[in-house]
Amino acid sequence: xxxxxxxxxxRQQEFRSTAEMRVIYRAERKVKRAGLGRVIARRxxxxxxxxxxxxxxxxxxxxxxxxxxxxxxxxxxxxDSGVEYIPGEDSLQALLLAVEGMRxxxxxxxxxxxxxxxGPQIPRQVPTHQGKQFEQRVALAIERESKRxxxxxxxxxxxxxxxxxxxxxxxxxxxxxxxxxxxxxNLKTKIREQEKRIIRAKKNTAKWETSLRKWKPSLQPxxxxxxx
Numbered sequence: 001x002x003x004x005x006x007x008x009x010x011r012q013q014e015f016r017s018t019a020e021m022r023v024i025y026r027a028e029r030k031v032k033r034a035g036l037g038r039v040i041a042r043r044x045x046x047x048x049x050x051x052x053x054x055x056x057x058x059x060x061x062x063x064x065x066x067x068x069x070x071x072x073x074x075x076x077x078x079x080d081s082g083v084e085y086i087p088g089e090d091s092l093q094a095l096l097l098a099v100e101g102m103r104x105x106x107x108x109x110x111x112x113x114x115x116x117x118x119g120p121q122i123p124r125q126v127p128t129h130q131g132k133q134f135e136q137r138v139a140l141a142i143e144r145e146s147k148r149x150x151x152x153x154x155x156x157x158x159x160x161x162x163x164x165x166x167x168x169x170x171x172x173x174x175x176x177x178x179x180x181x182x183x184x185x186n187l188k189t190k191i192r193e194q195e196k197r198i199i200r201a202k203k204n205t206a207k208w209e210t211s212l213r214k215w216k217p218s219l220q221p222x223x224x225x226x227x228x
Contacts, residue, residue, distance in 0.1 A: 027064045028085075036072050036083050037062065045106070045113040045120055054078055054113055056102055056122075061091035071098035078109045100125040143217035150212055154205070161201050168194045 041058040054077035061071040070085045071094035086101050088094025103122040106113060115121050126138050171194065175187040 024065065024068070028070065031062045031064055031070055032072075032083075032085060034062070036074050043115060043120075043122075045115050048112040048114055052077065054106075054111075056106070056120075058095075058098060058102070059083075061088070061094045061098075063091070069094040071095045073098045073102050075102065075105055078105065078111065096125055099123075140217060147212065147215055147217055154209055154212060157201070157205050157208070161198060161205065164194065164198050164201070168198065 036057060036059040038060045039057050040060045043056045045054040045056065046052070047054065054075065057074045057076070059072035059074075061069045063069050067089045069088045069091050071088065071091070072083045072085050074083050084098075084101060084105075086094055086098040088097055099122060103120070103124060106120050106122065113120050126135055128135065168191065171187060171191050175184055175191060178184040178187060
């Protein structure tokens with residue numbers, strides 16, 4: 001469909017008669033009768049300090065009419081309101097808004113829910129209707145915070161290396177005091193292995209630090225900062 005035709009159809013949707021709205025509501029009720037439908041994503045959250053579980057399920061978006069989709073989701077363990085339906089102009093928008101709706105529902109519950117040890121890990125959606133400049137400012141803020149986070153992880157890695165070096169010095173001191181040949185040989189083997197691990201960690205950390213120094217927060221893609 002041509003873009004100008006799409007815009008015409010969207011403008012027509014903004015001016016509905018009462019009869020047309022009744023048709024839409026009936027179509028929505030028909031879609032909603034299917035409930036959650038086919039589940040396309042599921043996550044089990046745990047509450048900190050308890051054995052309580054909260055299950056989040058996302059259903060497949062369903063078409064009501066042109067430029068009108070509904071995406072259902074269900075949260076078990078927080079609310080008793082049943083399936084929620086989020087509208088969108090296409091299936092992708094409905095799906096993205098439903099994920100944001102899930103995130104907000106969990107946040108409003110006030111419960112300390114985690115997945116894999118840290119928060120629900122359902123990302124906040126950056127609003128796209130506030131213009132490109134707004135999106136760019138948000139993206140730049142995320143870049144700056146991301147770099148700050150990885151710098152903190154780099155400091156942690158350097159501290160780990162310093163602790164490993166202290167442990168290595170203790171091993172060498174112990175080896176120098178040993179008189180039994182077998183025990184001394186065993187310690188020397190451990191020392192060589194520890195030295196290799198420290199050399200490898202220092203090399204990888206140096207590369208990581210160089211990459212972070214080159215990373216200037218901007219709208220360009222960030223360099224790889226995976227912990228090696």
